[in-house]
Amino acid sequence: MARYFFDLLNGDGFVEDCDGRDLPDIAAVHREVAAIVVDLATDEIKGVDPFLARVTVRDDQGSVVLTATMSFQVE
Numbered sequence: 001m002a003r004y005f006f007d008l009l010n011g012d013g014f015v016e017d018c019d020g021r022d023l024p025d026i027a028a029v030h031r032e033v034a035a036i037v038v039d040l041a042t043d044e045i046k047g048v049d050p051f052l053a054r055v056t057v058r059d060d061q062g063s064v065v066l067t068a069t070m071s072f073q074v075e
Contacts, residue, residue, distance in 0.1 A: 003060040004029050006036060010044065010053040026065065029057055033068045045072045 001024050005017040023029055033055055040053050050073040057066045 004032070004065070005058040005060075006032065007056045007058065008036075008040075008053065009056070010040070011051065020060070029065065033057060033066065037068060037070050040070060041072070050074075 001022040003020040003022050005020040007017050008015045021032065023032060036055050037053075044053065045051050050071075052071045053069070055068045056064055057068075059065050
């Protein structure tokens with residue numbers, strides 16, 4: 001298993017994941033990012049305010065392995 005770190009950038013600023021999570025493969029990383037994005041949508045989107053969030057995943061060497069971006073805006 002490898003350790004992955006899930007950093008968050010949203011309207012509240014940047015939060016660096018200093019603990020990380022041990023996951024078996026990149027598919028598990030994708031599932032974890034999807035769960036994080038669902039939590040963000042549930043907690044942050046109020047239905048009228050624009051919202052932008054980015055989750056950047058680093059491996060234990062500090063290399064970015066993927067980035068997920070979520071945005072919401074009613075027009």
